Structure formats: C-alpha cells, structure tokens
Amino acid sequence: MGRSAVNVAGGKRGRITIHDVAAAAGVSISTASKALNETGRMSVETRERVKRIAGEVGFRPNALARGLLSKRSFTIGLLTNDTYGRFTLPVMAGISEALVDHGVSVFLCAIEDDPALGQTHVDAMLEKQVDGIIATGKRLDRQLPVDLSNLHVPVVYAFTEGTPTSVTFRSDDAQGARLAVEWLVKMGRRRIAHITGPEDFFSVRERAGAYRNVIGGEGVVMFGRWAEAWGHEAVAQIWSRQDEKPDAIFCGNDQIARGAVDALRERGIRVPEDVSVVGFDNWEIVAGQTRPPLTSVDMELKELGRQAGLTILALAEGRPVEPGVRKLPCRLVVRQSCGAQSPRR
Amino acid sequence: MGRSAVNVAGGKRGRITIHDVAAAAGVSISTASKALNETGRMSVETRERVKRIAGEVGFRPNALARGLLSKRSFTIGLLTNDTYGRFTLPVMAGISEALVDHGVSVFLCAIEDDPALGQTHVDAMLEKQVDGIIATGKRLDRQLPVDLSNLHVPVVYAFTEGTPTSVTFRSDDAQGARLAVEWLVKMGRRRIAHITGPEDFFSVRERAGAYRNVIGGEGVVMFGRWAEAWGHEAVAQIWSRQDEKPDAIFCGNDQIARGAVDALRERGIRVPEDVSVVGFDNWEIVAGQTRPPLTSVDMELKELGRQAGLTILALAEGRPVEPGVRKLPCRLVVRQSCGAQSPRR
DNA sequence: CTGAAAGCGCTTACAG
DNA sequence: CTGAAAGCGCTTACAG
Numbered sequence: 167m168g169r170s171a172v173n174v175a176g177g178k179r180g181r182i183t184i185h186d187v188a189a190a191a192g193v194s195i196s197t198a199s200k201a202l203n204e205t206g207r208m209s210v211e212t213r214e215r216v217k218r219i220a221g222e223v224g225f226r227p228n229a230l231a232r233g234l235l236s237k238r239s240f241t242i243g244l245l246t247n248d249t250y251g252r253f254t255l256p257v258m259a260g261i262s263e264a265l266v267d268h269g270v271s272v273f274l275c276a277i278e279d280d281p282a283l284g285q286t287h288v289d290a291m292l293e294k295q296v297d298g299i300i301a302t303g304k305r306l307d308r309q310l311p312v313d314l315s316n317l318h319v320p321v322v323y324a325f326t327e328g329t330p331t332s333v334t335f336r337s338d339d340a341q342g343a344r345l346a347v348e349w350l351v352k353m354g355r356r357r358i359a360h361i362t363g364p365e366d367f368f369s370v371r372e373r374a375g376a377y378r379n380v381i382g383g384e385g386v387v388m389f390g391r392w393a394e395a396w397g398h399e400a401v402a403q404i405w406s407r408q409d410e411k412p413d414a415i416f417c418g419n420d421q422i423a424r425g426a427v428d429a430l431r432e433r434g435i436r437v438p439e440d441v442s443v444v445g446f447d448n449w450e451i452v453a454g455q456t457r458p459p460l461t462s463v464d465m466e467l468k469e470l471g472r473q474a475g476l477t478i479l480a481l482a483e484g485r486p487v488e489p490g491v492r493k494l495p496c497r498l499v500v501r502q503s504c505g506a507q508s509p510r511r
Numbered sequence: 512m513g514r515s516a517v518n519v520a521g522g523k524r525g526r527i528t529i530h531d532v533a534a535a536a537g538v539s540i541s542t543a544s545k546a547l548n549e550t551g552r553m554s555v556e557t558r559e560r561v562k563r564i565a566g567e568v569g570f571r572p573n574a575l576a577r578g579l580l581s582k583r584s585f586t587i588g589l590l591t592n593d594t595y596g597r598f599t600l601p602v603m604a605g606i607s608e609a610l611v612d613h614g615v616s617v618f619l620c621a622i623e624d625d626p627a628l629g630q631t632h633v634d635a636m637l638e639k640q641v642d643g644i645i646a647t648g649k650r651l652d653r654q655l656p657v658d659l660s661n662l663h664v665p666v667v668y669a670f671t672e673g674t675p676t677s678v679t680f681r682s683d684d685a686q687g688a689r690l691a692v693e694w695l696v697k698m699g700r701r702r703i704a705h706i707t708g709p710e711d712f713f714s715v716r717e718r719a720g721a722y723r724n725v726i727g728g729e730g731v732v733m734f735g736r737w738a739e740a741w742g743h744e745a746v747a748q749i750w751s752r753q754d755e756k757p758d759a760i761f762c763g764n765d766q767i768a769r770g771a772v773d774a775l776r777e778r779g780i781r782v783p784e785d786v787s788v789v790g791f792d793n794w795e796i797v798a799g800q801t802r803p804p805l806t807s808v809d810m811e812l813k814e815l816g817r818q819a820g821l822t823i824l825a826l827a828e829g830r831p832v833e834p835g836v837r838k839l840p841c842r843l844v845v846r847q848s849c850g851a852q853s854p855r856r
Numbered sequence: 857c858t859g860a861a862a863g864c865g866c867t868t869a870c871a872g
Numbered sequence: 873c874t875g876a877a878a879g880c881g882c883t884t885a886c887a888g
Contacts, residue, residue: 181663184865195867197875200874205868226634226638227638230578230584231866231867231880232866233575233866237880239639249600250795255594258621266631266632273616274617274618276604286611287616289571291616293573294574294616394800450595451796451797452796455738528881530881538858541859542857544884545858550883551884553858554858557858573882575880576880577883579881579883580863580864581864582864
C-alpha cells in the first residue's frame with residue numbers, strides 16, 4: 167500500500183511501467199504481466215492486488231512494446247483521395263465505431279490524387295506496422311493512385327475500385343435507384359424524368375439503368391454535371407419543350423435535385439403537389455436545406471465503413487474472408503419533396 | 512548480391528528486419544543500423560553497400576521497435592467533437608500537410624459529445640504513445656468533453672477552447688468581420704445590416720462587435736439560427752418594415768447568406784446590384800452554389816491546422832513554445848455577391 | 857573502421 | 873502458485 171505511493175511518479179519521463187507495478191505489488195514482472203492480462207495461474211488474491219495497484223498508480227501498458235511481441239499494432243490506416251470528405255467522413259465514422267471497442271485506432275491519410283504523397287503515406291503506415299489498410303475514395307470506378315497489392319498487410323476497399331482478388335465494399339446503386347423510382351411510382355407518378363451526372367461515372371450508368379428498368383422503357387435521361395446549375399438548366403430545357411411535362415424527377419444527386427426544385431419553384435410549379443423530386447446521397451446540408459426538404463437515397467456509407475472495419479479486423483486476426491465485391495443496400499430517406507406519406511418499411 | 516536475393520523472403524511473417532540486411536551485407540546489425548541512420552563512422556563503401564542492399568531487399572524499419580527506444584512514436588492524435596467535419600477536415604488537412612514530411616502520422620478520433628467515448632480514445636492514444644494530442648472542435652467557446660490536462664504528452668488546442676496554460680489557435684473573427692464590412696463600405700454601401708447566428712456563440716458576438724465598430728453605431732443586428740431558413744425570415748422581416756432598406760447584408764455564415772440571397776431574388780431584388788451580401792466560412796458547397804456565388808470570409812482553418820501541427824511537433828521535440836491564445840487572420844474570398852471588383856490585397 | 861552487449865517495455869514458454 | 877530468462881526489432885554507448 168504505502169510502497170505504491172512511492173512509485174506513483176514512475177521512472178524517468180514520468181511514465182509508469184510494469185516494473186513499477188511489479189515492485190509496488192511485490193511480485194515479479196512476469197507475474198504482474200500475467201495478472202493484468204488474465205493469463206497464467208495464480209492466487210486470486212495476487213491477481214486482484216496487482217490489478218488494484220496498477221489502477222492506483224495509473225499504469226498504462228505501452229502498446230509499442232506490446233506490438234513488438236504480438237505483431238499486432240492495433241492500428242489501421244485509412245487512405246482516401248476524397249479531400250472534401252463528403253464520402254470519407256461517414257466511412258471513417260463507421261470504421262472507427264466498429265473498431266474502437268477492439269482497441270484499434272485509425273490513421274487518416276488524405277492523399278489527394280498525388281501518387282507520391284500516396285506512397286509516402288503508405289510507407290509511413292507500413293513502418294508503423296498497421297494491421298491493415300482500408301482504401302476509400304469518391305467514386306466506385308476509380309482506383310486510388312497507389313499500388314496496394316503485394317503489401318504483406320491486408321487491404322480492404324470501400325467505395326473505391328479494388329483489385330480482383332481483394333474484398334471490396336460498395337453501395338448498390340441500382341437498388342438505390344430502384345427504391346427511388348418505385349417510390350415515385352407508388353406515389354402515383356407516371357411521367358418520371360431522370361436528371362443526372364456525367365455518363366462516364368459507373369454509378370450514373372447503374373442508376374440510369376435501374377431507372378429504365380423500373381419505368382419499363384427508355385424514359386427521359388439527361389446526363390450533365392454534378393451541380394445545382396445543371397438541375398436548373400435541365401428543368402429549363404424540359405419545360406421549354408412542347409411535350410407533356412413530367413410529374414416527377416429522379417435526380418442523380420442532391421445538388422442537382424436542389425437546383426431542379428429551385429427552378430420548379432421559380433416557374434410556379436409546386437413541389438411535391440405538381441412534381442415530385444427525389445435526390446441521391448442524402449447529403450444533409452443540401453437535402454435538409456432544400457425547400458421543401460428532399461427525399462433522397464442514402465448509400466449507408468457509415469454501415470459500409472463499419473463492415474470494412476470488421477473485415478480488416480478479421481483479416482488481421484487471420485480469420486478467413488471471402489474475396490469479391492459486396493454490394494450494400496441503400497435506404498430511402500423520406501422528407502417532403504414527394505408528398506407526406508412515409509415509407510412502409 | 513546473390514545472398515541478398517536469398518533473404519528477400521525475410522524471416523517469418525514475411526517481414527524483413529535489420530538482421531536480414533546485416534546478413535546480406537555481411538556486417539553486424541550495429542553497423543547496419545549506423546549505416547542506415549547516417550550515424551557512427553565507417554567507410555563510405557560499407558555505408559553505401561548496406562544502404563543499397565537495404566533498398567534491394569525492401570527493408571522497412573519497424574517504427575514500434577524504434578519508438579520503444581527513442582520514446583517518440585512519430586504519431587499524434589487529433590481529437591474532435593465535430594462529427595460533421597465541416598471544421599475538422601481543413602484543420603486535419605493542414606496538420607497532415609505540415610507533419611507528413613516529418614514522418615508523423617495522425618490518429619483521427621471523432622468523439623461526438625460523449626465523454627466516455629472521448630476517454631476511450633484518449634486512453635487508446637496514450638497507450639499507443641502518441642507524441643502529442645491536438646484538440647479541435649466546432650466552436651471557439653466550448654471545451655471538448657474530455658480532460659486533457661496533466662497528460663504527460665503535449666496538448667494543443669485548435670478551434671476549440673483550451674486551458675489557460677495551454678497554447679490555443681483560433682481564428683480572428685473580429686478581424687474577419689471587419690474585412691467583410693470594410694469591403695462593403697469600400698463598394699459604396701452605406702446601410703449595412705447584419706444577420707447572424709445565436710447570440711450565445713462567442714464568435715457571433717465577436718463578429719457583431721466588429722460590425723458595429725466599423726459602421727460606427729448600433730446598426731441592425733439580427734440574431735437567429737445557423738440556417739438558410741433564418742436568412743429568409745430575416746430578409747422577410749426587414750423588407751416588411753417601413754423604414755429604409757439596407758443596401759448590403761453581412762451574414763454570420765454562408766447558410767444564412769444563401770437564404771438571404773434566395774429571399775432577395777424572390778422579392779425581385781437584385782444581388783449585387785441592389786443589395787450586396789457577404790457570408791462567413793467560405794464553405795464551398797454553399798458559397799459556390801449560391802446564385803450569385805457568395806463573397807465570404809475564410810477562417811483559414813488549414814493554415815490553423817498547419818500551425819497547430821508544427822507547434823505540437825515543437826513541443827514533442829522539447830523545443831520551448833510560448834503558451835497563450837494565437838489569433839490567426841481570416842481572408843476575404845471575393846465572388847460575385849458584392850459586385851465584380853476584386854480585392855486589392 | 858567495426859562489433860558485442862545492454863536495453864527500450866512488454867509477453868511467453870519453461871522451470872521450480 | 874511464482875519467477876528467471878529469452879526475445880520482439882531496433883539503437884547506442886563502449887570496446888577493440
């Protein structure tokens with residue numbers, strides 16, 4: 167008891183080591199180690215005493231020393247080229263949430279689209295003995311500008327293109343688009359248009375394909391830019407034509423949807439009474455501030471991050487994981503832009 | 512040469528250690544270590560040979576082992592309660608940019624406003640022997656829900672409230688507001704109103720105070736919420752009154768400014784011809800998409816992050832750092848909402 | 857100019 | 873039930 171107080175200050179640099187705990191408890195460091203780790207066999211009394219004293223002196227095991235032995239650093243790296251963070255932040259939140267209970271911390275490395283910077287960060291992670299790397303990005307059909315194959319540590323891809331033998335998590339954009347269009351149909355809409363982003367995006371083609379499947383025909387698909395201004399322009403184009411006007415618009419993302427809603431309002435067309443609008447991404451800052459707030463497809467990126475985190479953990483622990491692409495379902499978030507009814511999920 | 516190839520596979524687990532390099536080069540591990548670290552004295556020939564072979568076999572020093580000796584992990588933690596990332600991402604980018612060249616990696620920990628989660632993350636960081644912790648948040652007048660004093664590692668605060676003896680970086684909101692209002696004055700505006708957020712925010716009071724100082728009177732200050740809808744409402748209130756209308760509005764953030772601009776347009780009031788508008792935050796997604804795009808005050812959070820990073824590094828290396836609050840200047844980003852003229856900076 | 861030895865803080869067979 | 877010893881991968885005095 168009295169002796170423990172003497173050692174509270176710890177050795178040099180103020181850090182308390184297992185030696186201090188052992189000395190204070192009057193046992194060897196091996197016994198102290200086993201007591202704290204619930205391994206080995208010893209009297210309950212000894213184990214409890216060591217643990218109590220460790221708590222009293224504020225002992226915190228040095229993860230560096232531990233990692234040196236165990237070959238596990240309880241550290242992973244998250245690599246992203248999405249500097250703006252629109253997609254990376256929810257993914258990061260999911261990873262962190264899944265791993266914090268396992269004592270795993272996450273290095274975040276934003277590499278823009280700079281291969282040299284990417285290599286620097288990968289090298290730094292590897293030297294720090296990360297247990298694995300999760301690569302994430304801003305589009306499903308592009309790889310990060312770094313080579314992550316043959317790395318000696320497991321790699322998982324989330325919301326970015328992976329390699330054929332890796333495990334890759336992505337949103338099921340076709341299913342998400344289906345959700346949106348079927349919802350519009352269920353609201354009684356029959357003339358549904360689709361205003362979306364650049365056709366060279368894989369997800370744009372996926373979403374457009376699903377749109378066509380649901381409406382059972384060619385429909386009206388307008389490819390453009392990921393911008394509010396494009397939503398405006400597209401509405402102007404449609405309403406300047408002679409043909410019958412749509413009673414619903416499925417937009418490729420929330421920014422386009424916001425532009426479309428604003429353009430409709432400025433034309434005196436009511437949303438959702440005259441025209442229903444659905445967005446994609448469920449980006450709160452955009453969807454929530456639109457008048458009226460947008461019903462939108464959420465890609466569940468946090469859940470995607472969580473699964474990527476649990477997978478990298480499994481790989482790091484040597485548990486078997488089936489390689490391949492895993493599509494995660496999207497969810498429709500109902501606000502006011504399609505009418506008041508709530509989904510019957 | 513031939514021998515090095517034999518060792519490429521490394522020891523168990525495929526990792527190549529300094530033993531492999533030493534063996535391949537035919538020297539002792541001490542010599543290998545000194546050769547690689549440019550320390551000690553030896554023939555240039557030996558040093559070069561060791562370095563060449565290390566490169567050939569793909570040797571990567573184990574930072575865990577290194578850290579155990581040097582008491583430096585080349586790792587820092589970034590703690591934030593800003594889950595949305597609006598403020599944290601630029602800060603993080605600045606930190607990372609400043610430290611990557613020094614071989615330092617960053618653990619990102621989002622703790623929401625949960626003290627227990629905060630403690631868990633702090634404990635994890637401390638066990639991993641971080642060289643320091645940077646605390647950041649979403650407002651200048653609130654502390655994170657964790658106690659970071661008496662930590663045995665240096666702590667720096669950036670865009671969140673620190674402790675009296677710590678070093679804290681924050682934006683100079685008064686100077687930023689002055690920049691905005693002086694700009695409006697320079698554009699010939701004389702009746703400048705101020706629509707802003709909740710009065711209990713320190714930065715709201717700072718900005719309002721600077722506004723009053725520049726216009727030299729009480730002015731029109733309307734406190735409200737950080738939302739587009741509030742910008743709308745405030746404009747409606749002003750324009751429903753009998754008195755003379757403002758010819759400029761300085762808004763407390765970009766969302767309010769966007770709402771105000773939309774409300775003005777809907778009233779047939781032209782921006783910037785009839786009324787100039789300035790926002791605050793320079794949040795690209797809002798400021799850039801407003802019609803017309805917003806002139807806005809940028810808090811230079813990336814620079815703030817960079818300085819926080821360099822400071823924590825200095826502290827970690829034992830260099831002396833003056834404690835106290837450091838206010839960093841804001842910058843006015845000119846777009847189209849005040850007129851076409853560009854700043855004469 | 858080069859190497860043997862001690863040690864960073866811990867864990868884990870192996871003895872007793 | 874408990875402890876001495878070896879070792880994880882490196883660095884750094886200290887000898888030679």
